[in-house]
Amino acid sequence: MKWYEIRINTTDEASDAVAEMLTTMGAGGVAIKDPFDIRKEIEKPGTLDYADDDFLEALGEDVIISAYFQNGLDINDLLKQINDGLMNISQFLDTGKGLEGYGEVDDEDWSTAWKKYYKPFRLTDRIVIKPTWEEYRAEENDIIVEMDPGMAFGTGTHETTQMCSILLDKYMSANHDVLDVGCGTGILSIIASKLGAKKIEAIDIDEVAVRVAKENIEINGEAGKIKAFQAVLSDLKAGDEKFDIIVANIIANVIVDLSSLIPYYLKKNSLFITSGIIKERKQDVIDACLKNGMSFIDDLEMGEWVAMVFRCPDTL
Template identity: 65%
Template sequence: MKWIEIRIKTTEEAYDAISYMLTSIGAGGVAIEDPNDIRREALKPNSLDYADDEFLNSLGEDVIIKAYFPGETNISELVSLIKEKLDFIGGFLNVGEGYCGYSEMDEEDWSTSWKKYYKPFHLTDRLVVKPSWENYDNKEDEIIIEMNPGMAFGTGTHETTKMCATLLDKYVKDGDRVIDVGCGTGILSIIASKLGAAEITAVDIDEVAVKVTKENLEINRVDNVFAFKGVLDDISKEKRDIVVANIIASVIIDISSSIPYYLKKDGFLIASGIIQERKQEVLDECLKKGFKCEEIIELGEWVAIVLRCLDSL
Protein backbone atom coordinates (compact mmCIF):
# COMPACT_ATOMS: atom_id res chain seq x y z
CA MET A 1 0.00 0.00 0.00
CA LYS A 2 1.23 3.49 -0.91
CA TRP A 3 1.22 6.25 1.70
CA ILE A 4 1.79 10.00 1.60
CA GLU A 5 4.32 11.16 4.18
CA ILE A 6 3.65 14.71 5.38
CA ARG A 7 6.60 16.36 7.17
CA ILE A 8 6.21 19.07 9.80
CA LYS A 9 9.09 20.77 11.60
CA THR A 10 7.96 22.03 14.98
CA THR A 11 8.86 22.52 18.65
CA GLU A 12 8.80 20.24 21.67
CA GLU A 13 5.94 22.22 23.20
CA ALA A 14 3.71 21.91 20.13
CA TYR A 15 4.22 18.36 18.85
CA ASP A 16 1.56 16.88 21.14
CA ALA A 17 -1.20 19.19 19.86
CA ILE A 18 -0.05 18.83 16.24
CA SER A 19 0.06 15.02 16.47
CA TYR A 20 -3.47 14.99 17.87
CA MET A 21 -4.59 17.30 15.05
CA LEU A 22 -3.06 15.08 12.37
CA THR A 23 -4.76 11.93 13.66
CA SER A 24 -8.06 13.82 13.94
CA ILE A 25 -7.98 14.70 10.21
CA GLY A 26 -7.23 11.15 9.11
CA ALA A 27 -3.55 10.34 9.49
CA GLY A 28 -3.06 6.58 9.55
CA GLY A 29 0.04 6.99 11.66
CA VAL A 30 2.29 9.63 13.19
CA ALA A 31 6.04 9.28 13.82
CA ILE A 32 7.88 11.81 15.99
CA GLU A 33 11.63 12.43 15.84
CA ASP A 34 12.53 14.47 18.93
CA PRO A 35 16.26 15.20 19.35
CA ASN A 36 15.70 15.77 23.05
CA ASP A 37 14.66 12.13 23.45
CA ILE A 38 18.04 11.09 22.07
CA ARG A 39 19.83 13.52 24.38
CA ARG A 40 17.93 12.19 27.41
CA GLU A 41 18.78 8.63 26.37
CA ALA A 42 22.45 9.57 26.05
CA LEU A 43 22.51 10.73 29.66
CA LYS A 44 21.45 7.32 30.95
CA PRO A 45 24.16 4.95 32.26
CA ASN A 46 25.52 2.54 29.62
CA SER A 47 23.39 4.11 26.90
CA LEU A 48 24.59 5.42 23.55
CA ASP A 49 28.26 5.45 24.58
CA TYR A 50 29.15 6.51 21.05
CA ALA A 51 27.03 9.69 21.23
CA ASP A 52 29.65 12.41 21.65
CA ASP A 53 28.96 16.13 22.04
CA GLU A 54 29.48 16.81 18.34
CA PHE A 55 26.83 14.25 17.43
CA LEU A 56 24.35 15.53 20.04
CA ASN A 57 24.84 19.14 18.97
CA SER A 58 24.25 18.17 15.34
CA LEU A 59 20.73 17.00 16.19
CA GLY A 60 19.44 20.56 16.49
CA GLU A 61 16.31 21.53 18.41
CA ASP A 62 13.51 20.96 15.91
CA VAL A 63 11.03 18.13 16.38
CA ILE A 64 10.14 16.41 13.10
CA ILE A 65 6.64 14.99 12.78
CA LYS A 66 5.92 12.59 9.93
CA ALA A 67 2.25 11.84 9.34
CA TYR A 68 1.02 9.16 6.96
CA PHE A 69 -2.12 9.46 4.83
CA PRO A 70 -3.54 6.98 2.30
CA GLY A 71 -2.00 7.31 -1.16
CA GLU A 72 -5.28 8.32 -2.81
CA THR A 73 -5.59 11.46 -0.64
CA ASN A 74 -5.89 14.77 -2.51
CA ILE A 75 -2.52 16.37 -1.73
CA SER A 76 -3.39 20.02 -2.34
CA GLU A 77 -6.52 19.86 -0.20
CA LEU A 78 -4.67 18.01 2.57
CA VAL A 79 -1.78 20.48 2.64
CA SER A 80 -4.19 23.45 2.72
CA LEU A 81 -6.08 21.89 5.62
CA ILE A 82 -2.89 21.15 7.56
CA LYS A 83 -1.61 24.71 7.09
CA GLU A 84 -4.97 26.06 8.29
CA LYS A 85 -4.86 23.85 11.39
CA LEU A 86 -1.24 24.81 12.10
CA ASP A 87 -2.18 28.50 11.92
CA PHE A 88 -4.87 27.86 14.52
CA ILE A 89 -2.52 25.97 16.85
CA GLY A 90 0.03 28.74 16.32
CA GLY A 91 -2.36 31.10 18.05
CA PHE A 92 -1.50 29.54 21.42
CA LEU A 93 1.67 27.48 20.83
CA ASN A 94 4.96 28.04 19.03
CA VAL A 95 4.59 25.63 16.10
CA GLY A 96 8.03 26.41 14.64
CA GLU A 97 8.63 26.20 10.90
CA GLY A 98 5.50 24.11 10.27
CA TYR A 99 4.74 22.23 7.05
CA CYS A 100 7.91 21.41 5.11
CA GLY A 101 6.90 19.00 2.35
CA TYR A 102 5.65 15.53 1.46
CA SER A 103 6.69 12.36 -0.33
CA GLU A 104 5.21 9.01 -1.32
CA MET A 105 6.41 5.73 0.15
CA ASP A 106 5.53 2.09 0.75
CA GLU A 107 4.14 1.06 4.13
CA GLU A 108 7.04 -1.24 4.98
CA ASP A 109 9.47 1.69 4.72
CA TRP A 110 8.07 3.45 7.79
CA SER A 111 5.77 1.22 9.82
CA THR A 112 8.51 -0.30 12.02
CA SER A 113 11.49 2.09 11.74
CA TRP A 114 10.56 4.01 14.92
CA LYS A 115 11.00 0.92 17.13
CA LYS A 116 14.76 1.44 17.54
CA TYR A 117 14.10 4.64 19.52
CA TYR A 118 11.64 3.13 22.00
CA LYS A 119 13.21 1.47 25.07
CA PRO A 120 11.98 0.45 28.58
CA PHE A 121 11.61 3.37 30.98
CA HIS A 122 10.08 4.29 34.35
CA LEU A 123 6.88 6.32 34.39
CA THR A 124 6.95 6.36 38.20
CA ASP A 125 9.09 4.59 40.79
CA ARG A 126 7.10 1.40 40.31
CA LEU A 127 5.44 1.78 36.88
CA VAL A 128 7.68 0.62 34.02
CA VAL A 129 6.74 0.82 30.34
CA LYS A 130 8.35 -1.92 28.26
CA PRO A 131 8.04 -2.21 24.48
CA SER A 132 6.61 -5.62 23.66
CA TRP A 133 9.73 -6.55 21.63
CA GLU A 134 12.24 -5.62 24.39
CA ASN A 135 13.52 -7.70 27.32
CA TYR A 136 13.52 -6.23 30.83
CA ASP A 137 14.50 -7.66 34.22
CA ASN A 138 11.93 -6.18 36.56
CA LYS A 139 12.30 -5.71 40.29
CA GLU A 140 9.88 -7.38 42.68
CA ASP A 141 7.75 -4.30 43.37
CA GLU A 142 7.60 -2.97 39.80
CA ILE A 143 4.44 -3.01 37.68
CA ILE A 144 5.25 -3.69 34.02
CA ILE A 145 3.15 -2.23 31.21
CA GLU A 146 3.97 -3.75 27.82
CA MET A 147 3.23 -1.49 24.88
CA ASN A 148 3.13 -1.85 21.13
CA PRO A 149 2.26 1.71 20.06
CA GLY A 150 1.68 0.78 16.43
CA MET A 151 0.21 3.78 14.63
CA ALA A 152 -1.64 5.29 17.61
CA PHE A 153 -0.64 8.26 19.70
CA GLY A 154 0.69 7.85 23.22
CA THR A 155 3.72 5.75 24.18
CA GLY A 156 4.16 7.11 27.69
CA THR A 157 7.21 9.25 26.94
CA HIS A 158 5.30 12.52 26.83
CA GLU A 159 4.98 14.74 29.91
CA THR A 160 1.17 14.57 29.93
CA THR A 161 1.15 10.78 30.03
CA LYS A 162 3.81 10.70 32.75
CA MET A 163 1.75 13.06 34.92
CA CYS A 164 -1.46 11.07 34.39
CA ALA A 165 0.38 7.87 35.30
CA THR A 166 1.74 9.50 38.46
CA LEU A 167 -1.74 10.67 39.46
CA LEU A 168 -3.40 7.33 38.70
CA ASP A 169 -0.75 5.68 40.86
CA LYS A 170 -1.79 8.03 43.67
CA TYR A 171 -5.58 8.03 43.32
CA VAL A 172 -6.66 4.62 41.97
CA LYS A 173 -7.92 2.25 44.68
CA ASP A 174 -8.76 -1.43 44.47
CA GLY A 175 -12.19 -1.92 42.95
CA ASP A 176 -12.46 1.53 41.34
CA ARG A 177 -14.42 2.08 38.14
CA VAL A 178 -12.60 4.30 35.64
CA ILE A 179 -13.27 6.07 32.33
CA ASP A 180 -10.33 6.84 30.02
CA VAL A 181 -11.31 9.61 27.56
CA GLY A 182 -9.05 9.77 24.52
CA CYS A 183 -7.39 6.45 25.30
CA GLY A 184 -4.75 6.58 22.51
CA THR A 185 -2.73 3.38 22.87
CA GLY A 186 -4.64 2.36 26.01
CA ILE A 187 -1.65 2.96 28.28
CA LEU A 188 -3.62 4.76 31.01
CA SER A 189 -6.40 2.14 30.96
CA ILE A 190 -3.81 -0.61 31.37
CA ILE A 191 -2.14 1.28 34.21
CA ALA A 192 -5.48 1.73 35.98
CA SER A 193 -6.20 -1.98 35.65
CA LYS A 194 -2.79 -3.01 36.97
CA LEU A 195 -3.21 -0.61 39.91
CA GLY A 196 -6.37 -2.46 40.97
CA ALA A 197 -9.29 -0.84 39.14
CA ALA A 198 -12.13 -3.29 38.67
CA GLU A 199 -13.52 -1.90 35.44
CA ILE A 200 -12.30 0.61 32.86
CA THR A 201 -14.17 2.09 29.89
CA ALA A 202 -11.79 3.42 27.22
CA VAL A 203 -13.01 5.64 24.39
CA ASP A 204 -11.30 7.42 21.50
CA ILE A 205 -12.53 9.12 18.33
CA ASP A 206 -9.79 7.39 16.32
CA GLU A 207 -10.51 3.81 15.22
CA VAL A 208 -6.76 3.14 14.87
CA ALA A 209 -6.30 4.10 18.53
CA VAL A 210 -9.06 1.72 19.59
CA LYS A 211 -7.52 -1.09 17.52
CA VAL A 212 -4.08 -0.51 19.08
CA THR A 213 -5.63 -0.26 22.56
CA LYS A 214 -7.23 -3.67 22.12
CA GLU A 215 -3.93 -5.14 20.93
CA ASN A 216 -2.13 -3.72 23.98
CA LEU A 217 -4.82 -5.09 26.28
CA GLU A 218 -4.11 -8.57 24.89
CA ILE A 219 -0.34 -8.12 25.27
CA ASN A 220 -0.84 -7.19 28.95
CA ARG A 221 -3.48 -9.88 29.54
CA VAL A 222 -5.90 -7.22 30.75
CA ASP A 223 -9.53 -8.30 30.43
CA ASN A 224 -11.43 -5.64 32.40
CA VAL A 225 -11.15 -2.78 29.89
CA PHE A 226 -13.93 -2.12 27.36
CA ALA A 227 -12.55 -0.02 24.48
CA PHE A 228 -14.60 1.45 21.66
CA LYS A 229 -14.67 4.28 19.10
CA GLY A 230 -16.77 7.21 20.23
CA VAL A 231 -16.99 10.14 22.61
CA LEU A 232 -17.82 10.54 26.30
CA ASP A 233 -21.54 10.99 25.66
CA ASP A 234 -21.67 7.51 24.08
CA ILE A 235 -20.89 5.94 27.47
CA SER A 236 -23.76 4.95 29.77
CA LYS A 237 -24.23 7.45 32.58
CA GLU A 238 -23.28 5.22 35.48
CA LYS A 239 -21.28 6.48 38.44
CA ARG A 240 -17.54 5.89 38.37
CA ASP A 241 -14.74 6.74 40.73
CA ILE A 242 -12.28 8.34 38.29
CA VAL A 243 -12.39 9.92 34.84
CA VAL A 244 -8.97 10.45 33.26
CA ALA A 245 -8.82 12.73 30.21
CA ASN A 246 -5.38 13.19 28.65
CA ILE A 247 -6.52 15.21 25.65
CA ILE A 248 -6.37 18.99 25.04
CA ALA A 249 -7.65 21.98 26.98
CA SER A 250 -10.53 22.86 24.66
CA VAL A 251 -11.96 19.33 24.75
CA ILE A 252 -11.66 19.18 28.54
CA ILE A 253 -13.60 22.43 28.77
CA ASP A 254 -16.23 21.09 26.34
CA ILE A 255 -16.84 17.89 28.32
CA SER A 256 -16.56 19.40 31.81
CA SER A 257 -20.33 19.89 32.06
CA SER A 258 -20.96 16.21 31.18
CA ILE A 259 -18.40 14.60 33.47
CA PRO A 260 -20.45 15.03 36.72
CA TYR A 261 -23.01 12.64 35.18
CA TYR A 262 -20.31 9.94 35.19
CA LEU A 263 -18.67 10.53 38.57
CA LYS A 264 -19.71 9.66 42.10
CA LYS A 265 -19.78 12.45 44.62
CA ASP A 266 -16.13 13.00 45.63
CA GLY A 267 -14.98 11.11 42.53
CA PHE A 268 -11.96 12.48 40.67
CA LEU A 269 -11.36 13.98 37.24
CA ILE A 270 -7.69 13.72 36.23
CA ALA A 271 -7.25 16.15 33.33
CA SER A 272 -4.09 16.70 31.31
CA GLY A 273 -2.93 17.70 27.84
CA ILE A 274 -3.24 21.28 29.10
CA ILE A 275 -0.59 23.83 28.16
CA GLN A 276 0.41 26.23 30.94
CA GLU A 277 -1.16 29.21 29.20
CA ARG A 278 -4.61 27.58 29.42
CA LYS A 279 -4.33 26.16 32.94
CA GLN A 280 -6.41 28.89 34.58
CA GLU A 281 -9.04 28.78 31.84
CA VAL A 282 -9.56 25.05 32.31
CA LEU A 283 -9.53 25.39 36.09
CA ASP A 284 -12.07 28.23 36.09
CA GLU A 285 -14.47 26.34 33.81
CA CYS A 286 -14.28 23.17 35.89
CA LEU A 287 -14.86 25.05 39.13
CA LYS A 288 -18.02 26.51 37.58
CA LYS A 289 -19.22 22.97 36.81
CA GLY A 290 -19.12 21.79 40.42
CA PHE A 291 -15.54 20.64 40.84
CA LYS A 292 -13.01 21.45 43.55
CA CYS A 293 -9.32 21.59 42.69
CA GLU A 294 -7.53 18.83 44.56
CA GLU A 295 -4.05 19.03 43.07
CA ILE A 296 -2.09 20.60 40.19
CA ILE A 297 1.22 19.28 38.88
CA GLU A 298 3.36 20.63 36.05
CA LEU A 299 6.05 19.12 33.86
CA GLY A 300 7.75 21.10 31.11
CA GLU A 301 5.12 23.19 29.31
CA TRP A 302 2.28 20.94 30.46
CA VAL A 303 -0.19 20.83 33.34
CA ALA A 304 -2.29 18.08 34.93
CA ILE A 305 -5.15 18.92 37.28
CA VAL A 306 -6.99 16.67 39.73
CA LEU A 307 -10.54 17.83 40.41
CA ARG A 308 -12.94 16.44 42.99
CA CYS A 309 -16.59 16.19 41.90
CA LEU A 310 -18.73 17.95 44.51
CA ASP A 311 -22.07 17.78 42.65
CA SER A 312 -22.66 14.38 41.06
CA LEU A 313 -25.64 14.67 38.65
Protein backbone atom coordinates in the same frame (compact mmCIF):
# COMPACT_ATOMS: atom_id res chain seq x y z
CA MET B 1 0.57 0.41 -0.91
CA LYS B 2 2.06 3.85 -1.30
CA TRP B 3 1.68 6.64 1.25
CA TYR B 4 2.12 10.37 1.25
CA GLU B 5 4.96 11.33 3.60
CA ILE B 6 4.34 14.88 4.85
CA ARG B 7 7.26 16.54 6.65
CA ILE B 8 6.91 19.26 9.26
CA ASN B 9 9.77 21.18 10.89
CA THR B 10 8.68 22.19 14.38
CA THR B 11 9.92 22.76 17.93
CA ASP B 12 10.36 20.47 20.91
CA GLU B 13 7.58 22.21 22.85
CA ALA B 14 5.05 21.84 20.01
CA SER B 15 6.06 18.43 18.67
CA ASP B 16 3.56 16.35 20.65
CA ALA B 17 0.68 18.71 19.91
CA VAL B 18 1.54 18.63 16.20
CA ALA B 19 1.85 14.81 16.22
CA GLU B 20 -1.53 14.45 17.91
CA MET B 21 -3.11 16.84 15.40
CA LEU B 22 -1.77 14.76 12.50
CA THR B 23 -3.04 11.54 14.05
CA THR B 24 -6.46 13.09 14.54
CA MET B 25 -6.46 14.06 10.86
CA GLY B 26 -6.06 10.40 9.93
CA ALA B 27 -2.32 9.83 9.65
CA GLY B 28 -1.57 6.12 9.47
CA GLY B 29 1.65 6.74 11.36
CA VAL B 30 3.77 9.56 12.74
CA ALA B 31 7.56 9.49 13.15
CA ILE B 32 9.33 12.12 15.26
CA LYS B 33 13.05 12.86 14.97
CA ASP B 34 13.77 14.92 18.08
CA PRO B 35 17.36 15.99 18.87
CA PHE B 36 16.31 16.74 22.44
CA ASP B 37 15.44 13.06 22.95
CA ILE B 38 18.96 12.13 21.85
CA ARG B 39 20.44 14.62 24.30
CA LYS B 40 18.25 13.23 27.10
CA GLU B 41 19.52 9.71 26.36
CA ILE B 42 23.13 10.90 26.36
CA GLU B 43 22.63 12.58 29.73
CA LYS B 44 21.25 9.42 31.40
CA PRO B 45 23.70 7.75 33.82
CA GLY B 46 25.49 4.87 32.18
CA THR B 47 24.32 5.65 28.65
CA LEU B 48 27.44 7.30 27.24
CA ASP B 49 30.56 8.30 29.13
CA TYR B 50 31.52 10.77 26.43
CA ALA B 51 29.76 12.65 23.66
CA ASP B 52 31.58 14.89 21.24
CA ASP B 53 30.57 18.57 21.48
CA ASP B 54 30.52 18.85 17.69
CA PHE B 55 28.09 15.92 17.53
CA LEU B 56 25.76 17.54 20.08
CA GLU B 57 25.89 20.85 18.24
CA ALA B 58 25.20 19.14 14.92
CA LEU B 59 21.92 17.77 16.28
CA GLY B 60 20.45 21.25 16.08
CA GLU B 61 17.13 22.16 17.69
CA ASP B 62 14.57 21.46 14.94
CA VAL B 63 12.17 18.57 15.45
CA ILE B 64 11.23 16.83 12.20
CA ILE B 65 7.84 15.10 12.11
CA SER B 66 6.94 12.79 9.24
CA ALA B 67 3.25 11.90 8.93
CA TYR B 68 1.97 9.17 6.61
CA PHE B 69 -1.38 9.41 4.84
CA GLN B 70 -2.85 6.95 2.34
CA ASN B 71 -2.16 7.85 -1.27
CA GLY B 72 -5.34 8.88 -3.06
CA LEU B 73 -6.35 11.70 -0.73
CA ASP B 74 -6.63 15.21 -2.15
CA ILE B 75 -3.09 16.26 -1.26
CA ASN B 76 -3.74 19.99 -1.68
CA ASP B 77 -6.74 19.86 0.64
CA LEU B 78 -4.75 17.82 3.17
CA LEU B 79 -1.85 20.29 3.13
CA LYS B 80 -4.30 23.14 3.68
CA GLN B 81 -5.85 21.33 6.67
CA ILE B 82 -2.39 20.78 8.14
CA ASN B 83 -1.41 24.41 7.67
CA ASP B 84 -4.68 25.52 9.31
CA GLY B 85 -3.99 23.16 12.21
CA LEU B 86 -0.47 24.50 12.65
CA MET B 87 -1.85 28.02 12.66
CA ASN B 88 -4.26 27.08 15.44
CA ILE B 89 -1.52 25.47 17.56
CA SER B 90 0.74 28.50 16.98
CA GLN B 91 -1.69 30.60 19.04
CA PHE B 92 -0.42 28.75 22.11
CA LEU B 93 2.94 27.19 21.19
CA ASP B 94 5.89 28.05 18.95
CA THR B 95 5.35 25.69 16.01
CA GLY B 96 8.66 26.52 14.29
CA LYS B 97 9.25 26.57 10.54
CA GLY B 98 6.17 24.53 9.68
CA LEU B 99 5.35 22.45 6.63
CA GLU B 100 8.44 21.47 4.63
CA GLY B 101 6.93 19.38 1.84
CA TYR B 102 5.78 15.89 0.95
CA GLY B 103 6.70 12.82 -1.05
CA GLU B 104 5.59 9.22 -1.63
CA VAL B 105 6.91 6.11 0.13
CA ASP B 106 6.11 2.39 0.27
CA ASP B 107 4.79 0.54 3.32
CA GLU B 108 8.08 -1.13 4.18
CA ASP B 109 9.93 2.18 4.26
CA TRP B 110 8.22 3.39 7.44
CA SER B 111 5.76 0.96 9.02
CA THR B 112 8.27 -0.80 11.31
CA ALA B 113 11.41 1.37 11.26
CA TRP B 114 10.22 3.46 14.23
CA LYS B 115 10.27 0.44 16.53
CA LYS B 116 14.04 0.64 17.00
CA TYR B 117 13.59 3.95 18.84
CA TYR B 118 10.91 2.67 21.26
CA LYS B 119 12.58 0.98 24.25
CA PRO B 120 11.46 -0.03 27.78
CA PHE B 121 11.32 2.96 30.09
CA ARG B 122 10.20 3.78 33.63
CA LEU B 123 7.05 5.89 33.54
CA THR B 124 6.80 6.33 37.32
CA ASP B 125 8.66 4.94 40.34
CA ARG B 126 7.03 1.55 39.84
CA ILE B 127 5.33 1.56 36.41
CA VAL B 128 7.48 0.38 33.48
CA ILE B 129 6.34 0.57 29.86
CA LYS B 130 7.75 -2.29 27.80
CA PRO B 131 7.32 -2.62 24.02
CA THR B 132 6.05 -6.11 23.23
CA TRP B 133 9.10 -6.87 21.06
CA GLU B 134 11.70 -5.85 23.70
CA GLU B 135 13.19 -7.83 26.60
CA TYR B 136 13.14 -6.36 30.10
CA ARG B 137 14.30 -7.73 33.47
CA ALA B 138 11.76 -6.57 36.03
CA GLU B 139 12.83 -5.27 39.42
CA GLU B 140 10.97 -6.01 42.63
CA ASN B 141 7.62 -4.16 42.82
CA ASP B 142 7.70 -3.18 39.14
CA ILE B 143 4.34 -2.96 37.40
CA ILE B 144 4.96 -3.91 33.77
CA VAL B 145 2.72 -2.57 31.01
CA GLU B 146 3.35 -4.09 27.58
CA MET B 147 2.52 -1.83 24.64
CA ASP B 148 2.36 -2.07 20.87
CA PRO B 149 1.03 1.33 19.79
CA GLY B 150 0.55 0.29 16.16
CA MET B 151 -1.02 3.23 14.33
CA ALA B 152 -2.63 4.81 17.40
CA PHE B 153 -1.36 7.76 19.41
CA GLY B 154 0.08 7.21 22.86
CA THR B 155 3.16 5.15 23.67
CA GLY B 156 3.51 6.52 27.19
CA THR B 157 6.54 8.67 26.47
CA HIS B 158 4.66 11.94 26.67
CA GLU B 159 4.65 14.07 29.83
CA THR B 160 0.84 14.13 29.93
CA THR B 161 0.68 10.32 30.10
CA GLN B 162 3.34 10.27 32.79
CA MET B 163 1.51 12.83 34.92
CA CYS B 164 -1.83 11.01 34.57
CA SER B 165 -0.08 7.79 35.62
CA ILE B 166 1.45 9.44 38.70
CA LEU B 167 -1.95 10.87 39.70
CA LEU B 168 -3.71 7.54 39.15
CA ASP B 169 -1.12 5.87 41.36
CA LYS B 170 -1.61 8.56 44.01
CA TYR B 171 -5.40 8.68 44.14
CA MET B 172 -6.74 5.32 43.04
CA SER B 173 -7.85 2.72 45.56
CA ALA B 174 -8.50 -0.95 44.98
CA ASN B 175 -11.93 -1.77 43.56
CA HIS B 176 -12.45 1.67 42.01
CA ASP B 177 -14.52 1.91 38.84
CA VAL B 178 -12.70 4.00 36.20
CA LEU B 179 -13.71 5.68 32.94
CA ASP B 180 -10.93 6.51 30.46
CA VAL B 181 -12.13 9.19 28.02
CA GLY B 182 -10.05 9.35 24.82
CA CYS B 183 -8.25 6.12 25.65
CA GLY B 184 -5.89 6.08 22.64
CA THR B 185 -3.75 2.95 22.89
CA GLY B 186 -5.38 2.02 26.20
CA ILE B 187 -2.29 2.74 28.26
CA LEU B 188 -4.04 4.55 31.13
CA SER B 189 -6.80 1.95 31.30
CA ILE B 190 -4.22 -0.81 31.55
CA ILE B 191 -2.29 1.09 34.23
CA ALA B 192 -5.52 1.64 36.21
CA SER B 193 -6.30 -2.07 36.01
CA LYS B 194 -2.82 -3.07 37.15
CA LEU B 195 -3.11 -0.58 40.03
CA GLY B 196 -6.17 -2.47 41.27
CA ALA B 197 -9.22 -0.94 39.59
CA LYS B 198 -12.24 -3.22 39.68
CA LYS B 199 -13.69 -2.23 36.32
CA ILE B 200 -12.65 0.17 33.55
CA GLU B 201 -14.52 1.49 30.54
CA ALA B 202 -12.25 2.90 27.83
CA ILE B 203 -13.79 5.03 25.09
CA ASP B 204 -12.36 6.80 22.06
CA ILE B 205 -13.90 8.44 19.02
CA ASP B 206 -11.32 6.82 16.72
CA GLU B 207 -11.94 3.21 15.65
CA VAL B 208 -8.22 2.56 15.04
CA ALA B 209 -7.42 3.64 18.59
CA VAL B 210 -10.12 1.34 19.98
CA ARG B 211 -8.80 -1.61 17.98
CA VAL B 212 -5.24 -0.99 19.15
CA ALA B 213 -6.44 -0.49 22.75
CA LYS B 214 -8.24 -3.86 22.65
CA GLU B 215 -5.07 -5.54 21.38
CA ASN B 216 -2.95 -3.99 24.14
CA ILE B 217 -5.55 -4.90 26.77
CA GLU B 218 -5.38 -8.53 25.60
CA ILE B 219 -1.57 -8.49 25.57
CA ASN B 220 -1.59 -7.37 29.21
CA GLY B 221 -4.19 -9.92 30.29
CA GLU B 222 -6.65 -7.25 31.42
CA ALA B 223 -9.61 -8.00 29.12
CA GLY B 224 -11.61 -9.31 32.08
CA LYS B 225 -11.69 -5.85 33.67
CA ILE B 226 -11.45 -3.39 30.75
CA LYS B 227 -14.13 -2.80 28.13
CA ALA B 228 -12.96 -0.65 25.20
CA PHE B 229 -15.39 0.68 22.63
CA GLN B 230 -15.90 3.54 20.17
CA ALA B 231 -17.90 6.36 21.74
CA VAL B 232 -17.91 9.91 23.04
CA LEU B 233 -18.88 10.69 26.62
CA SER B 234 -22.42 11.78 25.74
CA ASP B 235 -23.05 8.33 24.20
CA LEU B 236 -23.02 6.95 27.75
CA LYS B 237 -26.34 7.58 29.45
CA ALA B 238 -25.69 9.79 32.48
CA GLY B 239 -26.92 8.23 35.70
CA ASP B 240 -26.96 4.63 34.46
CA GLU B 241 -23.43 4.11 35.72
CA LYS B 242 -21.15 6.33 37.75
CA PHE B 243 -17.43 6.10 38.31
CA ASP B 244 -14.94 6.66 41.13
CA ILE B 245 -12.41 8.19 38.74
CA ILE B 246 -12.65 9.64 35.25
CA VAL B 247 -9.31 10.15 33.50
CA ALA B 248 -9.07 12.18 30.29
CA ASN B 249 -5.72 12.81 28.63
CA ILE B 250 -6.95 14.86 25.70
CA ILE B 251 -6.75 18.61 24.92
CA ALA B 252 -7.92 21.73 26.73
CA ASN B 253 -10.74 22.62 24.33
CA VAL B 254 -12.34 19.19 24.68
CA ILE B 255 -11.91 19.20 28.46
CA VAL B 256 -13.63 22.58 28.69
CA ASP B 257 -16.49 21.27 26.54
CA LEU B 258 -16.84 18.13 28.68
CA SER B 259 -16.67 19.91 32.03
CA SER B 260 -20.46 20.36 32.18
CA LEU B 261 -20.99 16.60 31.65
CA ILE B 262 -18.23 15.09 33.81
CA PRO B 263 -19.98 15.50 37.23
CA TYR B 264 -22.99 13.49 36.05
CA TYR B 265 -20.77 10.45 35.42
CA LEU B 266 -18.96 10.59 38.78
CA LYS B 267 -20.01 9.29 42.15
CA LYS B 268 -20.27 11.82 44.98
CA ASN B 269 -16.88 13.17 46.03
CA SER B 270 -15.11 11.21 43.27
CA LEU B 271 -12.27 12.45 41.07
CA PHE B 272 -11.66 13.82 37.57
CA ILE B 273 -8.00 13.47 36.49
CA THR B 274 -7.16 15.31 33.31
CA SER B 275 -4.18 16.33 31.19
CA GLY B 276 -3.19 17.20 27.64
CA ILE B 277 -3.38 20.83 28.74
CA ILE B 278 -0.70 23.34 27.77
CA LYS B 279 0.20 25.77 30.54
CA GLU B 280 -1.42 28.72 28.76
CA ARG B 281 -4.81 26.96 28.95
CA LYS B 282 -4.58 25.82 32.59
CA GLN B 283 -6.77 28.59 33.99
CA ASP B 284 -9.38 28.05 31.25
CA VAL B 285 -9.78 24.44 32.36
CA ILE B 286 -9.87 25.36 36.04
CA ASP B 287 -12.52 28.03 35.41
CA ALA B 288 -14.69 25.62 33.41
CA CYS B 289 -14.51 22.86 36.04
CA LEU B 290 -15.17 25.25 38.93
CA LYS B 291 -18.12 26.72 37.03
CA ASN B 292 -19.61 23.23 36.87
CA GLY B 293 -19.34 22.58 40.59
CA MET B 294 -16.06 20.71 40.79
CA SER B 295 -13.29 21.69 43.21
CA PHE B 296 -9.61 21.91 42.22
CA ILE B 297 -7.45 19.74 44.52
CA ASP B 298 -4.12 18.96 42.84
CA ASP B 299 -1.90 19.56 39.82
CA LEU B 300 1.40 18.58 38.23
CA GLU B 301 3.51 20.33 35.59
CA MET B 302 6.09 18.84 33.21
CA GLY B 303 7.61 20.82 30.39
CA GLU B 304 4.87 22.86 28.74
CA TRP B 305 2.10 20.60 30.03
CA VAL B 306 -0.24 20.46 33.03
CA ALA B 307 -2.28 17.70 34.67
CA MET B 308 -4.97 18.44 37.24
CA VAL B 309 -7.30 16.69 39.66
CA PHE B 310 -10.81 17.90 40.46
CA ARG B 311 -13.31 16.57 42.97
CA CYS B 312 -16.91 16.04 41.97
CA PRO B 313 -19.56 17.93 43.97
CA ASP B 314 -21.64 15.85 46.39
CA THR B 315 -24.94 17.40 45.33
CA LEU B 316 -25.60 15.52 42.05
